[in-house]
Amino acid sequence: xxxxxxxxxxxxxxxxxxxxxxxxxxxxxxxxxxxxxxxxxxxxxxxxxxxxxxxxxxxxxxxxxxxxxxxxxxxxxxxxxxxxxxxxxxxxxxxxxxxxxxxxxxxxxxxxxxxxxxxxxxxxxxxxxxxxxxxxxxxxxxxxxxxxxxxxxxxxxxxxxxxxxxxxx
Numbered sequence: 001x002x003x004x005x006x007x008x009x010x011x012x013x014x015x016x017x018x019x020x021x022x023x024x025x026x027x028x029x030x031x032x033x034x035x036x037x038x039x040x041x042x043x044x045x046x047x048x049x050x051x052x053x054x055x056x057x058x059x060x061x062x063x064x065x066x067x068x069x070x071x072x073x074x075x076x077x078x079x080x081x082x083x084x085x086x087x088x089x090x091x092x093x094x095x096x097x098x099x100x101x102x103x104x105x106x107x108x109x110x111x112x113x114x115x116x117x118x119x120x121x122x123x124x125x126x127x128x129x130x131x132x133x134x135x136x137x138x139x140x141x142x143x144x145x146x147x148x149x150x151x152x153x154x155x156x157x158x159x160x161x162x163x164x165x166x167x168x169x
Contacts, residue, residue, distance in 0.1 A: 010065045016037055018040075020038025021044045029069065053075070056087060062090040063088050064094070066089060072113060073113045073115075091166060098159050101115070144156070
């Protein structure tokens with residue numbers, strides 16, 4: 001669970017919620033923001049725009065904040081999606097991103113990638129990362145945390161999370 005303090009400094013204004021489709025036990029993340037638009041690959045509850053972000057998002061203007069939760073692992077070419085996200089962010093726009101790191105393989109429609117915290121600056125070269133790390137439970141770590149069970153060391157279930165600001169156009 002990500003605490004509100006992790007991304008409390010998001011820039012107020014138009015927010016693009018990527019991966020916004022509401023599934024059975026999830027809540028509509030658009031409700032977290034006063035002026036939010038939901039984007040997803042598939043139509044459904046919580047979706048205002050059906051779009052594949054491997055292609056540019058044209059005609060929707062710039063956004064002040066991007067919320068991208070558990071989406072990058074499902075994109076065949078995440079570098080294209082990340083470039084397209086940066087292209088709809090204005091100077092000073094903020095981004096919150098979360099991607100499974102140690103997690104079960106899951107569909108939507110497929111599960112392709114796991115990235116490290118050091119991948120975020122490569123995928124998003126114009127973002128100045130304020131916070132970035134491995135989230136296990138509600139604790140942020142610089143390295144993926146491990147647990148020892150019966151003398152065996154295992155990496156703990158974690159997500160790579162980051163909060164940043166776009167600098168330069």
